[in-house]
Amino acid sequence: MQLHYQSQAVAKPYFIAAIALFVGQILFGLILGLQYVIGDFLFPAIPFNVARMVHTNLLIVWLLFGFMGAAYYLVPEETETELHSPLLAHVLFWIFLIAGALTVVGYLAVPYATLAEMTGNDILQTMGREFLEQPLPTKLGIVVVALAFLYNIGMTILKGRKTAISMILLMGLVGLAVLFLFAFYNPSNLVKDKYFWWWVVHLWVEGVWELILGAILGFVLLKITGVDREVIEKWLYVIITLTLVSGIIGTGHHYYWIGTPGYWQWWGSIFSALEPIPFFAMTVFCFNMVNRRRRQHPNKAATLWALGTGVMAFLGAGVWGFLHTLAPINYYTHGSQITAAHGHMAFYGAYAMVVMTIISYAMPILRGREANPERAQVLEMWSFWLMTVSMVFITLFLTAAGILQVWLQRVIPNPQAFMQVQDQLALFYWMRWLSGIVFFIGLVVYIYSFFTKDKLQTVEVGTVQPAAT
Amino acid sequence: MSAFFTKSMARNVFYGGTLFSVLLFLALTFHTNQRISRRIPTETPSPEVARGKHLWETRNCVGCHTILGEGAYFAPELGNVYKRRGPAFIKVWIQAQPTKVPGRRQMPQFHFTDQQLDDLVAFLKWTSEIDTENWPPNIEG
Numbered sequence: 366m367q368l369h370y371q372s373q374a375v376a377k378p379y380f381i382a383a384i385a386l387f388v389g390q391i392l393f394g395l396i397l398g399l400q401y402v403i404g405d406f407l408f409p410a411i412p413f414n415v416a417r418m419v420h421t422n423l424l425i426v427w428l429l430f431g432f433m434g435a436a437y438y439l440v441p442e443e444t445e446t447e448l449h450s451p452l453l454a455h456v457l458f459w460i461f462l463i464a465g466a467l468t469v470v471g472y473l474a475v476p477y478a479t480l481a482e483m484t485g486n487d488i489l490q491t492m493g494r495e496f497l498e499q500p501l502p503t504k505l506g507i508v509v510v511a512l513a514f515l516y517n518i519g520m521t522i523l524k525g526r527k528t529a530i531s532m533i534l535l536m537g538l539v540g541l542a543v544l545f546l547f548a549f550y551n552p553s554n555l556v557k558d559k560y561f562w563w564w565v566v567h568l569w570v571e572g573v574w575e576l577i578l579g580a581i582l583g584f585v586l587l588k589i590t591g592v593d594r595e596v597i598e599k600w601l602y603v604i605i606t607l608t609l610v611s612g613i614i615g616t617g618h619h620y621y622w623i624g625t626p627g628y629w630q631w632w633g634s635i636f637s638a639l640e641p642i643p644f645f646a647m648t649v650f651c652f653n654m655v656n657r658r659r660r661q662h663p664n665k666a667a668t669l670w671a672l673g674t675g676v677m678a679f680l681g682a683g684v685w686g687f688l689h690t691l692a693p694i695n696y697y698t699h700g701s702q703i704t705a706a707h708g709h710m711a712f713y714g715a716y717a718m719v720v721m722t723i724i725s726y727a728m729p730i731l732r733g734r735e736a737n738p739e740r741a742q743v744l745e746m747w748s749f750w751l752m753t754v755s756m757v758f759i760t761l762f763l764t765a766a767g768i769l770q771v772w773l774q775r776v777i778p779n780p781q782a783f784m785q786v787q788d789q790l791a792l793f794y795w796m797r798w799l800s801g802i803v804f805f806i807g808l809v810v811y812i813y814s815f816f817t818k819d820k821l822q823t824v825e826v827g828t829v830q831p832a833a834t
Numbered sequence: 835m836s837a838f839f840t841k842s843m844a845r846n847v848f849y850g851g852t853l854f855s856v857l858l859f860l861a862l863t864f865h866t867n868q869r870i871s872r873r874i875p876t877e878t879p880s881p882e883v884a885r886g887k888h889l890w891e892t893r894n895c896v897g898c899h900t901i902l903g904e905g906a907y908f909a910p911e912l913g914n915v916y917k918r919r920g921p922a923f924i925k926v927w928i929q930a931q932p933t934k935v936p937g938r939r940q941m942p943q944f945h946f947t948d949q950q951l952d953d954l955v956a957f958l959k960w961t962s963e964i965d966t967e968n969w970p971p972n973i974e975g
Binding site: 400401403404405408409412413414415417418476477478481482486490492493494495498529551553554555556557558559560595598599602603605606609610613614616617620621622623624625626627629630632696697699700701702704705774775776780781782783784787 | 940
């Protein structure tokens with residue numbers, strides 16, 4: 366099978382880099398999981414805070430690689446024209462990869478304070494805030510790459526067919542770039558710092574990223590089910606309307622206890638209680654489209670990833686988000702292992718899985734075939750189940766730890782100190798770590814599936830049975 | 835969702851709904867930013883507090899601790915640590931790290947000067963006096 370447009374091929378290195386960085390993310394996750402129970406593991410070589418930065422930053426970077434790869438793959442096909450500049454896409458790939466690698470090396474090689482000094486943090490203080498730990502040059506690099514990427518994608522859309530899928534993707538990507546600019550605003554007033562920090566973090570993952578998610582999912586469903594574009598795009602608009610109407614004011618669920626006025630407890634609770642609805646609509650959308658399919662696409666693994674995204678995004682972001690989003694509940698659960706549980710399943714279910722959905726669909730075509738051989742697909746589906754089920758268990762164990770933590774530290778009449786409580790959660794942390802090992806095995810199987818070929822059907826000479834008479 | 839609800843209607847609802855949400859959010863943001871100054875101990879954080887926040891950031895404290903419930907969940911909440919432990923304890927504790935107790939979670943040694951310790955404490959004191967709607971539920975954070 367040929368690519369419709371030759372320039373779609375630039376997506377391939379992006380997908381490969383995404384998977385490679387994903388492996389790094391999980392390895393550091395395993396280090397962190399172990400540090401929760403063996404406190405001095407790898408100390409002082411890799412302190413917890415360093416490993417966590419690497420874990421979360423690699424997550425963000427590999428998802429961005431996945432989103433960019435997805436855009437380079439689907440925009441030419443949607444717009445029915447070659448990419449504006451494949452060369453620019455290649456150059457940006459290397460810039461982004463090298464900048465990302467240097468950043469991680471910086472985290473690991475020198476103390477963070479030294480890194481801040483070396484990289485001009487005193488010129489503009491942006492470092493040391495959760496998820497936005499990157500040195501100033503990296504942050505500026507992200508802006509440059511994002512702008513050049515948007516230029517490339519924008520010019521392609523401008524000269525080609527403008528479908529709802531590509532426009533929604535573009536809106537999501539523009540939003541991603543614009544909101545990242547708030548990473549440069551860091552006032553010495555902690556409350557204002559936190560207020561606008563959420564404009565990057567929340568408005569990314571519960572706002573514009575969901576547009577990107579919807580567009581990618583819509584594209585893959587369109588291709589594998591053959592359902593009418595009008596139907597799919599109408600669904601998409603409904604889903605992203607629900608997303609932004611609930612999610613934008615839903616930012617308020619982060620403004621309960623950080624020094625912002627009490628009325629946010631009402632705004633945040635009411636609107637974020639609606640946030641599961643778009644995710645539920647997405648689940649229904651995925652199953653509905655697959656049930657109404659007009660063709661049997663040979664790539665069964667991609668279909669599984671698409672359906673899995675619909676279900677797991679709803680569970681992780683929708684259900685586990687709702688679990689602690691109402692202000693009276695959040696008063697007790699805020700900043701506990703409940704938050705960690707939600708974070709893990711939401712990021713995996715919505716964003717990791719949608720990137721694996723587009724990789725699963727596009728990678729075989731980028732490698733010259735409509736779908737992978739049967740054996741490769743079976744292995745890929747095994748990896749789907751290993752990773753997804755172990756992520757469910759990671760989430761359940763963290764939830765159990767969180768409930769116990771909240772109870773011992775915040776609910777009972779004689780509350781216990783943080784570390785005293787942590788010691789009592791060790792069993793759950795161990796089980797979470799073992800689930801993490803299974804997740805890693807799933808990831809190894811996933812990568813192995815890319816190198817799997819079908820067994821050749823061999824017939825030995827001389828053993829041919831005579832035809833029955 | 836058949837003929838009576840078309841794609842272009844869905845698109846218009848999307849643009850309208852999004853615009854409405856953005857405007858409402860901006861209005862609430864404007865109002866909130868007017869109010870924040872009444873909910874913090876000093877309208878402009880003093881130079882000590884600002885320096886303390888800078889130390890907090892460049893040592894990546896948030897990579898292990900939470901502050902007002904945000905950060906990592908590996909080490910204690912520090913938004914109210916000033917009230918829980920007091921200034922003297924905080925300084926001694928930071929200077930005594932790492933404890934090197936086998937198997938226990940370790941905090942790095944940052945070699946702060948006395949001035950830096952004072953700045954950090956000033957920042958933690960300022961933070962502990964923010965009106966957080968009575969969060970956390972008790973002193974343990």
